[in-house]
Amino acid sequence: MAGVGPRLRALRRARGVTLAGLSAETGITSSTLSRLENGKLRPTLEQLLPLARAHGVPIEDLVEAPLTGDPRIHLRPMRRFGLTVVPLTRRAGGIQAYKVIYPPASRARATSLQTHEGYEWFYVLNGHIRFVLGDQEFRLGPGEVAEFDTRVPHRIGSAGDEPAELLTLFGPQGERAHLSTARD
Structure with missing residues (x-):
């Protein structure tokens, strides 16, 4: 305790x-x-x-219940604003990873553009999404990636009759995802 x-x-x-x-x-x-x-x-x-x-x-x-010795990760999805969000990181602060499932466009709630502090990167796993960033609109499908400053007005939602699944990295203080490679 x-x-x-x-x-x-x-x-x-x-x-x-x-x-x-x-x-x-x-x-x-x-x-x-x-x-x-x-x-x-x-x-x-x-x-x-x-x-x-x-x-x-x-x-x-x-x-913090005692560990059971079971090495499997038991992901616990949450419902937030009509979305299913599965946190993939368990530590507070820094870049957070989530799997986000957007309902089919026909069942999604109409939302306005939003802004907030941070930086976001997402990869479309399944389905198609409609991504509005400022005055631009994009349709992305499986395997496509986007990254953006969340202070720019934006909206993400499913673009089809099927749910859309995204892998999302979010840095609340504006951290960007970085890929480092060893140099020979």
Whole structure:
């Protein structure tokens, strides 16, 4: 239980949520959340359940249940804004990796262009996507890649009757994906 506070803080910061925002999501006061994150208050089950739900993680991730010896990775998909998002990295901060599944265009919610801090790279695994970046529009299919500064207005969505699956790398502080090769 000693590591619960730092894990809670890391999850909140990774989502870019303030204590006040998390308080509104969970119904737990900001001061209680602060005391939990600083280790000054031992969490109860009644506090951990809404926190796990808000962060989209199983409660075991908050209390760090002992390892079972099973080397397999058990990915836990989350539903966010009509998308299915599977986090592929488990550490807070730095570049994050996700598998994102966009519903077929006919079932997708209409969304406006968005902007936020960061830099994103994505690879289309399956299906086709409609990618709007500023005043440009692109249709990408399997094997195609795009990267962009997320401060530019953008929107990504399925372009067909099938779901579209993307592998996404996102750097919340604007980190770009780099490929280093050894020089002979």
